[in-house]
Amino acid sequence: MSSSAQTLSPQPDVLALENQVCFALAVAARGVIGLYRPVLEPLGLTHPQYLVMLALWERSPRTVRDLGDALQLEPATLSPLLKRLETQGYIARDRNPADERALNITLTDAGARLREQALGVPPQIVARLGVELDELERLRSQLTDVIAAVRATR
Amino acid sequence: MSSSAQTLSPQPDVLALENQVCFALAVAARGVIGLYRPVLEPLGLTHPQYLVMLALWERSPRTVRDLGDALQLEPATLSPLLKRLETQGYIARDRNPADERALNITLTDAGARLREQALGVPPQIVARLGVELDELERLRSQLTDVIAAVRATR
DNA sequence: CCCATTTCGTTCGTGTACTAATCATTAGGG
DNA sequence: CCCTAATGATTAGTACACGAACGAAATGGG
Numbered sequence: 440m441s442s443s444a445q446t447l448s449p450q451p452d453v454l455a456l457e458n459q460v461c462f463a464l465a466v467a468a469r470g471v472i473g474l475y476r477p478v479l480e481p482l483g484l485t486h487p488q489y490l491v492m493l494a495l496w497e498r499s500p501r502t503v504r505d506l507g508d509a510l511q512l513e514p515a516t517l518s519p520l521l522k523r524l525e526t527q528g529y530i531a532r533d534r535n536p537a538d539e540r541a542l543n544i545t546l547t548d549a550g551a552r553l554r555e556q557a558l559g560v561p562p563q564i565v566a567r568l569g570v571e572l573d574e575l576e577r578l579r580s581q582l583t584d585v586i587a588a589v590r591a592t593r
Numbered sequence: 594m595s596s597s598a599q600t601l602s603p604q605p606d607v608l609a610l611e612n613q614v615c616f617a618l619a620v621a622a623r624g625v626i627g628l629y630r631p632v633l634e635p636l637g638l639t640h641p642q643y644l645v646m647l648a649l650w651e652r653s654p655r656t657v658r659d660l661g662d663a664l665q666l667e668p669a670t671l672s673p674l675l676k677r678l679e680t681q682g683y684i685a686r687d688r689n690p691a692d693e694r695a696l697n698i699t700l701t702d703a704g705a706r707l708r709e710q711a712l713g714v715p716p717q718i719v720a721r722l723g724v725e726l727d728e729l730e731r732l733r734s735q736l737t738d739v740i741a742a743v744r745a746t747r
Numbered sequence: 748c749c750c751a752t753t754t755c756g757t758t759c760g761t762g763t764a765c766t767a768a769t770c771a772t773t774a775g776g777g
Numbered sequence: 778c779c780c781t782a783a784t785g786a787t788t789a790g791t792a793c794a795c796g797a798a799c800g801a802a803a804t805g806g807g
Binding site: 623627630656657658668669671672673692693694695696 | 754755756757758759764765
């Protein structure tokens with residue numbers, strides 16, 4: 440009823456905060472990432488660092504550029520982040536002997552072992568969030584569409 | 594075929610980057626916000642600053658706390674951001690005479706006038722993104738659910 | 748009425764995240 | 778072969794974003 444009563448003002452406010460997808464996206468991203476903080480703290484990782492570790496558990500070694508492509512991050516963002524992961528002892532940063540420009544990012548033993556603990560992270564988050572896996576999968580699928588749409592603009 | 598051939602390994606990789614909602618959320622948020630950069634540049638606003646202006650166009654004056662509640666941001670984040678908006682000349686920051694702790698954030702004339710230009714922003718973004726309004730609305734609705742779920746954990 | 752508590756905003760320290768500029772190395776065309 | 782162009786990573790500068798600590802002002806219970 441309330442939504443069909445707009446007979447005299449046909450334009451729903453284009454600038455209303457409530458209507459902005461970008462606002463919902465920003466708040467949801469900050470909120471969900473915030474949920475990871477206490478869960479990742481025992482592993483000594485921030486959320487972006489966790490994502491880098493996920494990428495490295497899938498394949499190692501990788502170059503900075505390669506990680507940037509996978510995570511959609513600029514090398515300038517990864518550079519200091521990777522140094523912190525090295526300080527933590529989870530990765531090694533070595534120049535590629537075959538191409539001295541490239542940096543080989545390799546998992547250390549500690550970094551590889553960390554995967555065991557990380558296996559517990561996703562279940563904990565889902566439990567805290569209390570949203571159906573169905574809905575999360577639908578959301579992820581829609582976000583993937585948006586990501587593709589953004590990439591198409593470049 | 595490839596997705597139904599998992600008869601011997603029933604568990605889809607829990608740590609695969611592809612499967613992480615948090616990753617899709619982070620990339621989509623960065624990507625969409627990135628679309629705003631060239632569109633907001635003529636207005637002299639960053640995306641977070643744009644969101645603050647949206648809140649102020651809905652109601653002014655507002656306190657820092659009030660804006661923080663609306664935007665789900667910490668006062669520590671808003672404090673320097675608001676000073677930059679003041680420097681730009683879009684807002685004024687004055688102590689409330691009735692309560693010297695509180696800061697009244699008020700739109701200046703320039704800030705109020707800026708709304709006219711801002712009216713063109715959402716259409717430009719939607720055009721660049723090239724996604725159906727239907728789908729954007731579905732996405733916004735699902736994000737709102739997730740935001741509510743996050744809030745429920747506090 | 749007074750002092751402990753709460754509230755409001757700011758500051759500090761850490762960690763992303765981006766653009767632009769830079770440096771070293773490699774690759775390619777004449 | 779050499780020199781220009783392209784590539785890989787780092788650095789500098791700006792702007793969020795958060796938790797923790799802080800200082801000033803208001804509140805309220807005894």
